[in-house]
Amino acid sequence: MNDFAFKIATVNGTGSASANGLLMKAIFRMGIPVSGKNLFPSNIQGLPTWYEIRVSGKGHTARRAEFDLMVAMNPATYARDMEEVRPGGWVLHDSSWPLADELLRDDVTFLGVPLARMCNDRFDGARARILLKNIVYSGVLAALLKLDMEVAERLLTETYGRKKALLDSNFEAVRMGFDYAREHFDCPLPNHLEPMEANKGHILIDGNTAAALGCVYAGATAAAWYPITPSTSLVDAFQGFCNRLRKDPETGRSRVAVIQAEDELAAAGMVVGASWVGARAFTATSGPGISLMSEFIGLAYYAEIPTVIFDVQRTGPSTGMPTRTQQGDLMTVAYASHGDTKHIVLFPAHPGECFEMAVQAFDLAERYQTPVFVVSDLDIGMNDWVVPTLEWDDAYRPDRGKVLSALELEEMERFHRYLDVDGDEIPARTLPGTHPKGAFFTRGSGHDRFGRYTEDADAYADVMERLARKIDGAAEALPRPEVHLAPGAQLGIVTVGGCRGGVLEARDRLLERGVAVDVIRIRGFPFGREVREFLEGHRQVFVVEQNRDAQLLGLLTLETGVPRERMIPVGSWGGMPLTARDVIEGIMGAGVEVGIVVEEETPEAVELPAARECRRRQV
Amino acid sequence: MTYIPKPRVRHPTLPTNALGLTRRDYEGSMSTLCAGCGHDSITAAIIEAAWELELEPHRVAKLSGIGCSSKTPTYFIGAAHGFNAVHGRMPAIATGAEAANPDLTYIGVSGDGDSLAIGLGQLCHAIRRNVDMLYVLENNGVYGLTKGQFSASADVGSRAKRGQVNRLEPIDPVLLALTLGGTFVARSFSGDKAQLVPILKAGIRHRGFALVDVISPCVAFNDHEGSTKSYRYTRDHLEAAVEADLVLPTAEITASYDPGAARAVTLPDGSVIRFRKVPDDFDPSDRDRTYAYVRGRQEAGEIPTGLLHLAPDAPDHHDFLEMVETPLVNLSFEELCPGADALEDVLAAFR
Numbered sequence A: 001m002n003d004f005a006f007k008i009a010t011v012n013g014t015g016s017a018s019a020n021g022l023l024m025k026a027i028f029r030m031g032i033p034v035s036g037k038n039l040f041p042s043n044i045q046g047l048p049t050w051y052e053i054r055v056s057g058k059g060h061t062a063r064r065a066e067f068d069l070m071v072a073m074n075p076a077t078y079a080r081d082m083e084e085v086r087p088g089g090w091v092l093h094d095s096s097w098p099l100a101d102e103l104l105r106d107d108v109t110f111l112g113v114p115l116a117r118m119c120n121d122r123f124d125g126a127r128a129r130i131l132l133k134n135i136v137y138s139g140v141l142a143a144l145l146k147l148d149m150e151v152a153e154r155l156l157t158e159t160y161g162r163k164k165a166l167l168d169s170n171f172e173a174v175r176m177g178f179d180y181a182r183e184h185f186d187c188p189l190p191n192h193l194e195p196m197e198a199n200k201g202h203i204l205i206d207g208n209t210a211a212a213l214g215c216v217y218a219g220a221t222a223a224a225w226y227p228i229t230p231s232t233s234l235v236d237a238f239q240g241f242c243n244r245l246r247k248d249p250e251t252g253r254s255r256v257a258v259i260q261a262e263d264e265l266a267a268a269g270m271v272v273g274a275s276w277v278g279a280r281a282f283t284a285t286s287g288p289g290i291s292l293m294s295e296f297i298g299l300a301y302y303a304e305i306p307t308v309i310f311d312v313q314r315t316g317p318s319t320g321m322p323t324r325t326q327q328g329d330l331m332t333v334a335y336a337s338h339g340d341t342k343h344i345v346l347f348p349a350h351p352g353e354c355f356e357m358a359v360q361a362f363d364l365a366e367r368y369q370t371p372v373f374v375v376s377d378l379d380i381g382m383n384d385w386v387v388p389t390l391e392w393d394d395a396y397r398p399d400r401g402k403v404l405s406a407l408e409l410e411e412m413e414r415f416h417r418y419l420d421v422d423g424d425e426i427p428a429r430t431l432p433g434t435h436p437k438g439a440f441f442t443r444g445s446g447h448d449r450f451g452r453y454t455e456d457a458d459a460y461a462d463v464m465e466r467l468a469r470k471i472d473g474a475a476e477a478l479p480r481p482e483v484h485l486a487p488g489a490q491l492g493i494v495t496v497g498g499c500r501g502g503v504l505e506a507r508d509r510l511l512e513r514g515v516a517v518d519v520i521r522i523r524g525f526p527f528g529r530e531v532r533e534f535l536e537g538h539r540q541v542f543v544v545e546q547n548r549d550a551q552l553l554g555l556l557t558l559e560t561g562v563p564r565e566r567m568i569p570v571g572s573w574g575g576m577p578l579t580a581r582d583v584i585e586g587i588m589g590a591g592v593e594v595g596i597v598v599e600e601e602t603p604e605a606v607e608l609p610a611a612r613e614c615r616r617r618q619v
Numbered sequence B: 001m002t003y004i005p006k007p008r009v010r011h012p013t014l015p016t017n018a019l020g021l022t023r024r025d026y027e028g029s030m031s032t033l034c035a036g037c038g039h040d041s042i043t044a045a046i047i048e049a050a051w052e053l054e055l056e057p058h059r060v061a062k063l064s065g066i067g068c069s070s071k072t073p074t075y076f077i078g079a080a081h082g083f084n085a086v087h088g089r090m091p092a093i094a095t096g097a098e099a100a101n102p103d104l105t106y107i108g109v110s111g112d113g114d115s116l117a118i119g120l121g122q123l124c125h126a127i128r129r130n131v132d133m134l135y136v137l138e139n140n141g142v143y144g145l146t147k148g149q150f151s152a153s154a155d156v157g158s159r160a161k162r163g164q165v166n167r168l169e170p171i172d173p174v175l176l177a178l179t180l181g182g183t184f185v186a187r188s189f190s191g192d193k194a195q196l197v198p199i200l201k202a203g204i205r206h207r208g209f210a211l212v213d214v215i216s217p218c219v220a221f222n223d224h225e226g227s228t229k230s231y232r233y234t235r236d237h238l239e240a241a242v243e244a245d246l247v248l249p250t251a252e253i254t255a256s257y258d259p260g261a262a263r264a265v266t267l268p269d270g271s272v273i274r275f276r277k278v279p280d281d282f283d284p285s286d287r288d289r290t291y292a293y294v295r296g297r298q299e300a301g302e303i304p305t306g307l308l309h310l311a312p313d314a315p316d317h318h319d320f321l322e323m324v325e326t327p328l329v330n331l332s333f334e335e336l337c338p339g340a341d342a343l344e345d346v347l348a349a350f351r
């Protein structure tokens, strides 16, 4: 009980998203740890789309690719969907039409419900019939999985409460499905839901929404962006929260500028411009946008202008697979732009950290006067996660860094923009218009420590070397890594971002089989001393990440000097969120080589969907 | 180029403006452009305009892209904040800065390569947004800094120094701005300070995007026989079609013009733009007629100059974004952060 995964296969544009969301939220409200992965196409209507829900009493909410139950609503993907069900599992399908013989398997149970026919008989209008079909299968699932109907109906009321007719038809649809299942099948299935109390003090939220809230709370007043999946919903959410929380109560006008730029180059420039005059400004984008922003990122680094950039990664290179996840931008953000640059990067693993790190990003950007990236991915940004509720401390005040006031300038003999007066590699800055003594020329061309144009090698190097020390010095001010130590472990896993869930689950399962591994999850770049110590303290380290070229491993090699041989790359990068199985099989595959003996685990269901994905090649 | 500060010598006899500043106080460091470059004359005109408008130097933000023209902000108003952006991207910097702090006076300087090739998109969108700034396009028909390649404003038939003839249609910034709904569109010539200074002053006072295309010959690469952006060619074909003055609200409006033959337009800040000379078939408030007029004169081989189009009351960037009057940078954190209780309310929807 409370340990299974099911998958709903539909066609996009048919309204299944709200039904799937309803199921997720109902399970969440039953107090059970749950995760949902929306696998959607880069398309508006008519292509296959899937929604995977994993229920785990133990709290393992990484993606699981073996399904106990498939809700097969899209004939176009029947063949593939049927294959993904584990032996002994179930397939729920629309029996208004018979299933082709070649689809049938004798090791799974087919549960046919004449959904289309039921909807045609009961509801009017083509659109309503299509939409309500989703609610009917939700009702079927409610019976099969023992979903609390009261919770489901309350959710429907919350959604459609003001539209009586709509509410009535939804109620009817969900009941229809529920009753049909109770009448025709053995309900519930052996794998079903049991209420728990695990979600007290938790919320169900996606990372982009949480990051947007972080921006509101950090006091950001300017956002410039260009639409791109999977980051669009971050700015949409920011705009939505500002409409609610940032209106002048008297005039109704906005205390924020949300500018939809003409492209990402302009978006980055607007952020730099707004930051230059003293606003907290940010942009949100994905890989293609980062590529376009690179010239301005270099300017902001060199001219020392705070800049906050959210990179919600998707599968690259180029347009890649816009609606699939990946950690393919790690190298790019670490050193974005031509010339010698290095940037502060924060890596949230879930929406809770998206919120916290959004706030930290503004503080760090202003304290270090430099671009700061918050790098999440499509899975974190767009999927709903159960996380502890977001907390806000009213005592928080922004760290604006060294910004000279008119009074300070008045009392100064002379102001020099790039002179390190305090010996901490961070010079003071001034905001335009503050005081006549504060004026200087901001430029991306060669400048000396006094802010003057230069083509002199020494004067140029003087500033560049200070910049290198400044950014490296920031390492200890970044969020500390998350570390899990197991007694006696000689093996270690280094990981980052959204790999967290899969890695921690793999660690538990490996431990059950007698293999103890320590885990460190990096939360900031440049890496702090804990990362180096971890690498040095383990005989063998597996670096778990989601890209083809082992970018994190590369960064670790470059930045810590720990020999590459000590590290073995593990992970998957075909666009799906990481599973524990990806990690275990990666480690086992390499284990032989490095002398790890892993006892056989009960063979996992089927060798199917995960095997189809791109696993990290072994070195 | 190195940094050459100008010696500061006080001349008690020099005239001062209301702030007690002389014209010299609006100068910057020494120009490092070629002797005779049109851009230096425009710098001088900007200095004159800023002095006459009594701008507080440190309340001015001067922005540019990359190019010889974009170097010039170093040469005026040394006590202003400057921003030398990347090539073609100054409009984005200005848009972000002006959105967050509209209380500064924004003066942008760009070139025809910066604005019409690499940065064409950004220029167009800054015009559409009606960002409140003066935008001076120092137009010489070539890339000066990279040594003489044709720019997108080179006329068909214009001959480069090394003999090639441009056959591509030029992008005319005035016609472009009119097409995009520009609210202040002017053209002038670096050699006509008498016309240019009032236009710059009016552009600074205009609430919205003031595009001033200034033909500014490049003596190094585009001032030869056969070039249509040379001093000679420009002087021969220039037609000062519109003459206008800016009268500040503080100044007395002297009735030295014939109200029947000319018209006056009041800007939102109370200053008045007084049109002294306007052609018969022309109305600066009528975008389509201006367009037709400019096209017509160009067909006839003329380069009509002056303040060609003005829409003083059009909504600007802040209106489009429905922003508060207070500059965003002046809002207190308390006004921006909703606090823990509001967070509880917001999160109710996520339970």
Ligand SMILES: Cc1ncc(C[n+]2csc(CCOP(=O)(O)OP(=O)(O)O)c2C)c(N)n1
Binding pocket: B066, B067, B068, B069, B070, B087, B110, B111, B112, B113, B114, B115, B138, B140, B142, B143, B144, B145, B146, B151
């Ligand atoms: C991204 C980028 N590409 C190319 C250049 C090289 N570059 C510098 S200035 C310039 C052309 C400038 O022409 P224009 O704006 O007309 O200025 P002018 O020098 O003529 O005043 C070019 C191509 C650059 N700085 N950045």
Ligand code: SF4
Binding pocket: B032, B033, B034, B036, B037, B038, B039, B068, B069, B140, B144, B145, B217, B218, B219, B220, B221
């Ligand atoms: S190259 Fe041309 S544009 Fe550049 S400074 Fe010389 S004359 Fe002026």
Ligand SMILES: [Mg+2]
Binding pocket: B067, B111, B112, B113, B138, B139, B140, B141, B142, B143, B144, B151
């Ligand atoms: Mg040029």
